[in-house]
Amino acid sequence: xxxVTQTPRYLIKTxxxxxxxxxxxxxxxxxxxxxxxxxxxxxxxxxxxxxxxxRNKGNFPGRFSGRQFxxxxxxxxxxxxxxxxxxxxxxxxxLASGGHTDTQYFGPGTRLTVL
Amino acid sequence: GQNIDQPTEMTATExxxxxxxxxxxxxGFNGLFWxxxxxxxxxxxxxxxxxxxxxxxxxxxxFLSRSKGYSYLLLKELQMKDSASYLCAVDNYGQNFVFGPGTRLSVLx
Numbered sequence: 001x002x003x004v005t006q007t008p009r010y011l012i013k014t015x016x017x018x019x020x021x022x023x024x025x026x027x028x029x030x031x032x033x034x035x036x037x038x039x040x041x042x043x044x045x046x047x048x049x050x051x052x053x054x055r056n057k058g059n060f061p062g063r064f065s066g067r068q069f070x071x072x073x074x075x076x077x078x079x080x081x082x083x084x085x086x087x088x089x090x091x092x093x094x095l096a097s098g099g100h101t102d103t104q105y106f107g108p109g110t111r112l113t114v115l
Numbered sequence: 116g117q118n119i120d121q122p123t124e125m126t127a128t129e130x131x132x133x134x135x136x137x138x139x140x141x142x143g144f145n146g147l148f149w150x151x152x153x154x155x156x157x158x159x160x161x162x163x164x165x166x167x168x169x170x171x172x173x174x175x176x177x178f179l180s181r182s183k184g185y186s187y188l189l190l191k192e193l194q195m196k197d198s199a200s201y202l203c204a205v206d207n208y209g210q211n212f213v214f215g216p217g218t219r220l221s222v223l224x
Contacts, residue, residue, distance in 0.1 A: 033211065043158075043202065043214035056210045090157055092212075103148070104212055106157040 002027065004093050004107035012113045018079040021110045025072050025093030031055075032074040033104060034066060037088040049074050050096055078112075086114045117141045117205055119215035126221045131193050135218045137186040137203035144205035148212070149177050149188045153199045161188070161201075190220075198222045 005024045013019050025032050033056075034046040045058035049068035066076040072093075078085055088111050092104035118140045127133040137147070146165045150158035162172050164179035164186065176189040188201055200217040207213050 035214075042216045043204075045211040045213070048211055058211065102206070102209065103160055103163060105160060106150075108157050 004091060004105055006089075006091055006107040006110050008110060009108060010111045010113075012115060013081050014115050015081055015083060017081050018077065019081060019112060021076045021078075021089055021091075021112075023074045023076070023091035023093075023107055025074070025091075026105055029093035029095055029105075030072055031094045031096035031102070032068055032072065033092045033094070034074070034076050035090045035092065036060070037090055037109070038086075043090070046076070081114045083114050086112060088112075117144070117207060117213040119203060119205065119213060121201075121203055121215040121218045123216070124219045124221070126223060127193055129193055129195060129222055129224050132189065132191050133193060133220065135188045135190070135201050135203075135220065137188070137215055139184050139186075139203075139205060139215075141184070141205060141213075143208070145208055146206045147177075147179050147186050148204045148206065149175075149186075150202040150204065151199050152202060152217070158202055163206075193222050195222050195224065 007022045031050045033048040035043050037043045048056040052068045063079045068074045088109045090109045092106045094102040094104045120138045146163045148163040149161040152158040162177040169178045174191045179186045200219045202217045204212045204214040
């Protein structure tokens with residue numbers, strides 16, 4: 001079974017621009033979560049989508065948004081980029097079977113650099 | 116809320132055993148997970164604990180004590196390729212995963 005894929009792998013933008021990142025989950029997985037990883041803050045939860053609906057949201061400004069399509073693929077958008085948005089953006093998918101706990105599997109990430 | 120703590124760095128010798136601790140203050144969670152992350156790569160799932168006790172998977176074992184707010188990851192027969200960061204995370208009742216800061220392990224020959 002193919003793993004989680006993310007595109008693009010690397011991105012360089014300038015302040016004020018916007019960016020869209022894409023994530024394709026493992027086949028059959030219905031939940032997609034997005035995380036930002038920086039050396040100083042570690043892995044921080046952005047939001048989670050399930051059945052095209054945002055189920056949970058972390059503590060990030062409204063410039064960070066996302067969506068999920070009917071095939072479970074997800075996109076994340078960051079508008080009005082700031083230097084501090086430079087990070088590795090990771091997406092993780094899980095089965096969301098409704099069981100007691102659900103393992104998340106990560107994609108390779110998109111390395112965003114804001115100049 | 117969730118607050119998770121791990122040692123920042125550890126060093127061990129090839130062939131040895133190392134224990135990486137994770138302590139947390141939390142109101143509760145579904146399960147506690149361990150991930151391995153090599154530099155520049157994505158985290159990969161290692162193991163998880165739902166109930167108290169030890170879960171063994173080959174060279175890796177993970178232990179959980181909910182009453183003590185404590186977990187550890189045990190790595191046996193260390194290999195050079197085990198040099199990586201190890202992240203502990205709690206499943207916040209299906210809402211999201213909360214990750215600790217990670218422990219960078221260096222395995223020396």
